[in-house]
Amino acid sequence: MRLAHTVAQVRAAEAALLRDLPEGALMQRAAAGLAHAVLDFLGGGYGRRVLILVGSGDNGGDALYAGALLCRRGAVVDALLLGSSHHEAGLAALTAAGGRLVRTVEGQAPDVVVDGIVGIGGRPGLSPGAGAVLAALEGIAVVAVDVPSGVDVDTGELVGSHVRADLTVTFGTHKVAHLVDPAAGACGAVHLVDLGLELPPAEVEALQQSDVTALLPRPDRNAQKYSRGVVGIRAGSDTYPGAALLCVSGASCGLAGMVRYIGLAADAVRLAHPEVVGEGRVQAWVVGPGGSDAAGEALRAALADGVPLVVDADALAHVEGPLGVPAVLTPHAGELAAMLGVAREEIVARPLAHVRLAARRFEAVVLLMGRHTLVARPDGRVRVTTTGLPWLATAGAGDVLAGLVGALLAAGLAPWDAAAVGSWVHGAAATRASGGGPIVAGDVAHALGGVLQSLL
CATH class of the missing domain: 3.40.50.10260 (YjeF N-terminal domain)
Structure with a gap:
């Protein structure tokens, strides 16, 4: 550390x-x-x-x-x-x-x-x-x-x-x-x-590599797909079907035993990920990537299950206070500015102060995406992610991260650990996929397996 x-x-x-x-x-x-x-x-x-x-x-x-x-x-x-x-x-x-x-x-x-x-x-x-x-x-x-x-x-x-x-x-x-x-x-x-x-x-x-390795969940010898955790994804819309695919790709990294998907991109998701199933019980939800106008309803539906959840992208606009369940909120600077009612420039100038403020206000772990991503707890403790590279600033990368963090939640990690470990692995996957050159979000998702294999 x-x-x-x-x-x-x-x-x-x-x-x-x-x-x-x-x-x-x-x-x-x-x-x-x-x-x-x-x-x-x-x-x-x-x-x-x-x-x-x-x-x-x-x-x-x-x-x-x-x-x-x-x-x-x-x-x-x-x-x-x-x-x-x-x-x-x-x-x-x-x-x-x-x-x-x-x-x-x-x-x-x-x-x-x-x-x-x-x-x-x-x-x-x-x-x-x-x-x-x-x-x-x-x-x-x-x-x-x-x-x-x-x-x-x-x-x-x-x-x-x-x-x-x-x-x-x-x-x-x-x-x-x-x-x-x-x-x-x-x-x-x-x-x-x-x-x-x-x-x-x-x-x-x-976190350093050894810390991430120690925190990653591992199946015990008697594990079965349900005991390893089931993560549910409520994402995508007619306008942004790709967000659903990318979020599911992050969640389908193998850390959870099963991925469920509910949304308008079901056919595309199952074509790309035939192992993904439909509605049923979950241990964690991911809500919001590409959710558009339906994101608020998706958030309310997920909250009704009373399980931990990741709130990302369009669903963040519907977070007005504490959610009542263990939660990870994953805004970028603009989204956090809207949640706190301040200018984006203020978030960029004072990210540590604002991510701590948000964690207290919403009584949740807040993952503020950036060059050095910050992951804050309500008590003020913060983890900084130093993996990654500038090529990671690409459309859809946050959708992959949300799915990955959701899988870690479903597999049993506490929100702070899930967010920090997910962010570290996400950055490492981007570095591996890049090789020093440009990448797109799908490249990051495809590199997750290799990074996790090397860690485990």
Whole structure:
């Protein structure tokens, strides 16, 4: 599990560790990890030119000590001081190792810029002076120290100017900004340096492959099709028959023992999926993909069975409050904006805050689809999906995901687990199907079996 802690949690853990360490030892650990990451990024140190942007506080100190280590590996290291005060011991270490202090960024361009301007304790946004320096260095690779300067660390929001890094080297644990967009998009690749911190549970986390493997349902030796779970699909319409096919394709991944379909696309569904049957008892429903005007009635019919359900697409417009059954709601940003009565731009700018708000308001698990999909519980805990790729932004992909999550619900997973595991597998299937190129939603559905086989 990749855990993302808040600034307050990290500060408390650092303070506890510092009581047992010699003065400066924690900073030296961070600096060593940073220096080695920069060397890996550059492919070596000898003759490389490194420019360190140094702000006030410990973040600048980490960068300065790392600069001293880079000097000893043959790099040419310059430091530009920003702010009113600086880490004096770090400055002394850098200059003693052969590093230079510079006043401007003019002259020969560096191979990499190390962003040590603002650490995790800084406020969002950059000063005009720092912003001007970064503008002058546009096009040069950036390695950020702990977080890209200027992002909101605890929310993942972007307010004002900020650094956009190619690599972020963070210490002790991931922070929320590393996982949650839009700030996560400014981090580039994220490299974690272990500092040995003792950390409390985190409210934001990201499943890894081993977590997904452990959570996936498996049939016991005496299993039969009903005991493995039956998922029902109420989807599709005369206008959108393909949505039904795609949703059924996601549900027919093999995780549930049976798939039932009710809707106007029954003939097309059974032609493509002869194993799918009609009306009967189910352990979970999926409602809404391509449902058009009939989505409200489909939702009411599904709710009457009192079983867990996935509410997607057109059915989301009929969710006005808690549904009274375990539920997963799967909106994209526009749909969530309509549900909460806010502008879509607000959802995009503050996805973590809004997905948590929706989970509380509707007393359901809410899966907010996006580059990094967020899956929130009513108690505020959130899982972030980091699998997938931009080609997954294609029509019908959400229908496949809804069916997959429904199958996991029917197979016995709790809503939060079903949504998070389904989202992870869906993203992994898209990556497998893509091979780096374009895909359509049907490709994702067809790749689910291979991903699940490799996991199980």
